[in-house]
Every structure is written in C-alpha cells, then in structure tokens.
Amino acid sequence: MLTHKFISRILALLAVGFLSSCITTTTGGFLVDTSDERATEDYVQLALGYFDADDMAGARRHVNNALDINARSSEAHMVLALIFQREGDVDLADENFRRSISLDRDNSRARNNYAALLFEQQRYRDAFEQLRRVANDTEYEGRAIAFENLGRAALRLNRESEAQDAFARALQLNSNLYVSAVELSLIYFEQQDFPRARSSYQSYLTIVEFYNVPHTPRALLAGIQIEGYYQNQKLVDDFALILSTLYQSSPEYQIYQRLSNAL
Numbered sequence: 001m002l003t004h005k006f007i008s009r010i011l012a013l014l015a016v017g018f019l020s021s022c023i024t025t026t027t028g029g030f031l032v033d034t035s036d037e038r039a040t041e042d043y044v045q046l047a048l049g050y051f052d053a054d055d056m057a058g059a060r061r062h063v064n065n066a067l068d069i070n071a072r073s074s075e076a077h078m079v080l081a082l083i084f085q086r087e088g089d090v091d092l093a094d095e096n097f098r099r100s101i102s103l104d105r106d107n108s109r110a111r112n113n114y115a116a117l118l119f120e121q122q123r124y125r126d127a128f129e130q131l132r133r134v135a136n137d138t139e140y141e142g143r144a145i146a147f148e149n150l151g152r153a154a155l156r157l158n159r160e161s162e163a164q165d166a167f168a169r170a171l172q173l174n175s176n177l178y179v180s181a182v183e184l185s186l187i188y189f190e191q192q193d194f195p196r197a198r199s200s201y202q203s204y205l206t207i208v209e210f211y212n213v214p215h216t217p218r219a220l221l222a223g224i225q226i227e228g229y230y231q232n233q234k235l236v237d238d239f240a241l242i243l244s245t246l247y248q249s250s251p252e253y254q255i256y257q258r259l260s261n262a263l
Helices: 004-019 035-051 058-067 074-086 090-103 108-120 126-137 142-154 160-173 178-190 192-212 218-227 233-246 251-262
Strands: none
Touching: 035 058, 035 074, 035 251, 058 074, 074 108, 074 251, 090 108, 108 126, 108 142, 142 160, 142 178, 160 178, 160 233, 178 192, 192 218, 218 233, 218 251, 233 251
16 A cells, blocks of 8 residues: 555656656656656655555666666665665675665765664674764764664663763754663663663653653663662552563563562
C-alpha cells in the first residue's frame, strides 16, 4: 500500500511537469531538457519513496535509473545500500555505503545509515568513528540522534566519559531524547552522583509520560535502582511489577532478581 509520504513525493514530482512552460516530450517520466543532476535527484527521491513503501523492486528500478545517469551519485549508492541491507545482503550493503561515502566525504546521511549497519553487526568501533563525523556536522538535521547513537556506541566500547559527553550533547540539542536521559541517569548512578542520576531519570519519566512511550527493561531497572536508593518503595514496586510482568526473559529481569535476592 502506498504511504502518504510516498504519494506526496509523487505529487511533488508531477508538479515539476505542470509548472514547466516548455513541455514537448518526456523520457521515463522526466522532461528531456531536465539536467542530468536534477534527473538523478528525482530518481533517487522516487527510489526512496518506493523504499518507504517497502517496494524493493520499485526502489531498485529507480535507483538503477539514477546510476545509469550518474554512476558517481553518492545518494544513489546510499539508497542502493539501504535496499541491500533491507534484503539481507549485508556485504553488498557495506560495499555501497563505503562507495557512497568515498564519493562524498561530507554525506552525513550516508555515514549515519552506515553506522546503523555497523552497530547491527556489533562493529562498535567503526560505528563510533562514523557517528563522530556525523555528530560534528553542524548542518546535519539528525545531529541530536547522531550524538545519542555516538553515546550508545561509546558505552559498548566502555568509553564512559565519551558516552556521558555524547548523551549530554544530544539532550542539549533535543531535550526530548528519553534514551539519552535514561542512559545519563545510569552513568551518574554508576558514578555515585545520586542527585544528578535522579534528576536525569525524572526528566526521562517526564518525556515518556508526555509522549506515551512504553518503558524498556533497561529504563525500568534504572528506576528500580535509583528510586531504591532514595527508598521510594512505591515507584520501585511499580517498576518491578512492569518488569516482572512484561519482561521476564530480559537480562534486566535477571539482574533485578539477583539484586532482590541479595537484600
């Protein structure tokens, strides 16, 4: 089924034809006097539309059209990488992400998407390096999330200080990032900075309540530990009930059981 986002992209492309005053003939849906650069961009956008609609065949057809016009299009190789990743061809996805970045070293969107693949493969050091470049791009619209993911990669590398800095920067750019808020609370708790741990966790609770976001097992365990330190038994019991009801198979539930048995 076509999504609203996809339909909007199609209508935007059709508008190009309606606004032109020199329409004669078309080739593949585009005006013959349209520049190669514009045609490549349009095919890439069409490919993304089909990708969003989970139509990989349509996405591949249009991205190949873009590459036929410009085989050195960084954006086209990025979309092709996303298609390969969605289809499970990880090596080909990796190859095309690297090709995309080599063609445009400043393509932060390609770097960010590549980092997601690297993180999925547990290649945390490589993901960290890509995300560090993305987070330093002040023009990148997804910079706050890039900092958050940089913090997550840093945690996997046991680089707590860098993780703390990254989560703090993420929240500075976007105060609604609840993952960064809960991760900061855990870092402060580990540092035995209990007031800041609780303050950060309260920010997390405010965000998830406002956006009606379900608690993760990690966030519930954080709440049990932090509120337990402050002897807020009601919240501890509430978090423990959710954890034991919904997430009994999680590692966090096993940790909670060990903590409970140790008391």
